[in-house]
Amino acid sequence: MLGLDTLSPTVQATLLVAVVLVEAIVLYAGYGVVERAVAPPVIERLGNG
Amino acid sequence: MALLGLSIELLALFIGFGFMVGVFFGFFGMGGSFLVTPALLILDYPAPVAIGSSMAFVFGTAVIATLKHHDVGEVDYKLGALMFVGIVLGIEGGKAVVFFLEALGRAELVVGVAYILLLAAIGVLFVRSALNQSTDDDDDTGDEIPEIAQTIKSYNIPPMVTLTDGSKASMWTISGVGGGVGLVSGFLGVGGGFIRMPAIYYLIGVSLTAAVGTSLFGALMSGAVGAFTYGLSGVIDIGVVTALLMGSALGARIGSAATAYVDEDDVTIYFGIMLLLASTAVAFGELATWLEMPILDTVSFVLLVGSSLFVTVVIFYYGVQAVRTTDSHPGTAAKGND
Numbered sequence: 001m002l003g004l005d006t007l008s009p010t011v012q013a014t015l016l017v018a019v020v021l022v023e024a025i026v027l028y029a030g031y032g033v034v035e036r037a038v039a040p041p042v043i044e045r046l047g048n049g
Numbered sequence: 050m051a052l053l054g055l056s057i058e059l060l061a062l063f064i065g066f067g068f069m070v071g072v073f074f075g076f077f078g079m080g081g082s083f084l085v086t087p088a089l090l091i092l093d094y095p096a097p098v099a100i101g102s103s104m105a106f107v108f109g110t111a112v113i114a115t116l117k118h119h120d121v122g123e124v125d126y127k128l129g130a131l132m133f134v135g136i137v138l139g140i141e142g143g144k145a146v147v148f149f150l151e152a153l154g155r156a157e158l159v160v161g162v163a164y165i166l167l168l169a170a171i172g173v174l175f176v177r178s179a180l181n182q183s184t185d186d187d188d189d190t191g192d193e194i195p196e197i198a199q200t201i202k203s204y205n206i207p208p209m210v211t212l213t214d215g216s217k218a219s220m221w222t223i224s225g226v227g228g229g230v231g232l233v234s235g236f237l238g239v240g241g242g243f244i245r246m247p248a249i250y251y252l253i254g255v256s257l258t259a260a261v262g263t264s265l266f267g268a269l270m271s272g273a274v275g276a277f278t279y280g281l282s283g284v285i286d287i288g289v290v291t292a293l294l295m296g297s298a299l300g301a302r303i304g305s306a307a308t309a310y311v312d313e314d315d316v317t318i319y320f321g322i323m324l325l326l327a328s329t330a331v332a333f334g335e336l337a338t339w340l341e342m343p344i345l346d347t348v349s350f351v352l353l354v355g356s357s358l359f360v361t362v363v364i365f366y367y368g369v370q371a372v373r374t375t376d377s378h379p380g381t382a383a384k385g386n387d
Contacts, residue, residue: 013280016287017273020105023291024112027298035302046372 053288062354063292067106069357070293071300074110076307076364077320079243082107083171084327084357085293086238087164091334091349096156097147098286101279103238104140105290106297108272111240113298114265117305124262125213125255131220132227133270139231140275146236148282161335163237168328171243175321179314218253226252230267234275240268300361307364310371319360326356 007015052060070084085106089099150156206219226248234241246264250257279285330352337345 009281009283012283013277016105016280016285017108017276019287020109020276020290020294021112023294024109024298025116027294028113028116031299031302034299035306039306043372046369 053291054286055288055292060288060292063289064296066354066357067293067296068300069296069361071110071297071302072304072307072361072364073300073320073357074114074297075301075304076311076316077304077313082110082239083164083167083237083243084353086160087168087327087331087334088353089289090157090161090164091330091346091353093346094286094289095151095284096160097144097151097279097282097284100144100147100160100236100238101276101282101285102289104234104272104275104279105285105287106293107234107238107240107268108276109290109294110297110301111265111268111272113294113301115269117301123256123258124266125259126266127210127213128218128223128249128253128255129263129266129270131210131223132267135224135227135229136231136234136267136270137274139228139233140235140271140278141231142228143232143235143237144278144282157338158335160237161331164331165328165335167237168324168331172321172324172328175317175324177321179318179321212253212255214255214259216254222253227267231271231274234271235278238275240271242268245271304364307368310375311364311367315367316360316363319363323356323360327353330356 051057055063066084066088073079073084082103085103086099089102090096094102147156147160150159205217206221208220209217210220210223211217226245230241230245230248233239233244242264245267246260249255249263249267250260255263276285330349333345333349333352337343337349
């Protein structure tokens with residue numbers, strides 16, 4: 001669909017590693033924002049519960 | 050309807066399984082990869098796809114672990130660089146074996162049996178460690194070089210190289226460790242931290258803290274090289290990898306935070322039992338193929354996911370109990386070998 005099949009295996013493999021790298025960084029950063037927002041009230045609520 | 054090339058059911062399954070694997074990874078510092086390949090094999094993914102996708106997952110989790118530590122700790126970069134060639138050759142060798150077995154139509158069987166033995170061995174080690182923990186009072190100080198490493202170093206087989214700490218090690222030992230761990234990684238689709246860290250510590254003989262950091266650095270290299278190597282053959286399912294990472298990145302944060310509240314000794318035995326059940330699950334999966342009894346595939350799947358879910362719930366349970374009974378605060382005791 002994106003024409004990736006026409007790229008050489010080396011380029012495809014390099015792109016794949018890059019995609020996983022970017023995914024990991026984005027997920028780490030994204031969940032970090034969620035953790036900072038959600039974790040303190042959840043811990044406090046559990047502590048009071 | 051499909052997302053990332055997966056049905057909604059499979060997508061939810063992989064995110065959920067990734068979450069559990071992430072909790073183990075964050076809490077125990079391992080378990081991140083050696084559950085993924087067996088799960089994919091049980092779901093009837095071909096061995097090269099299961100191993101290649103697991104290697105890409107290893108790379109993603111190693112990146113996340115590195116970000117979590119802000120750096121990879123005390124790393125002997127020179128040692129890491131020297132091991133690199135061995136790792137590359139080892140992974141290539143492991144991949145070659147997998148594709149050779151695949152051509153013979155025996156890859157799933159051989160890799161499955163290897164996992165039965167691996168999971169059982171690690172499971173027994175964890176259970177034994179949990180049962181003996183009360184008598185283990187002589188922990189390593191972190192800076193002492195073990196006796197076996199000193200013996201190996203004393204052989205001085207040239208070429209010798211000087212490591213960052215000033216000590217010398219044979220290039221043969223370094224290449225052997227890199228190649229050996231790379232071979233296991235490339236053959237099973239695991240990060241190999243559970244053997245790389247002890248191998249660096251016991252065979253090459255750097256301090257424990259440097260061994261841990263250099264091992265994580267090695268996981269980054271292994272994961273990247275493994276993902277690239279299997280990527281060249283076009284067997285990595287990026288949808289599976291993405292779904293697993295979506296779950297594991299969250300699970301690793303929770304597992305890591307739980308270490309501030311939960312005593313690892315309380316749950317180690319459950320993790321060991323889970324690994325033994327996972328070994329049994331893979332055995333059922335192999336039997337299902339061998340005996341042509343699909344019901345055993347279902348038993349295998351339920352056993353693997355069920356035991357993982359049970360240990361996740363145990364960690365959560367102990368965590369919630371600890372939060373309710375103590376006033377400790379979340380720490381940054383992030384682990385992460387691979």
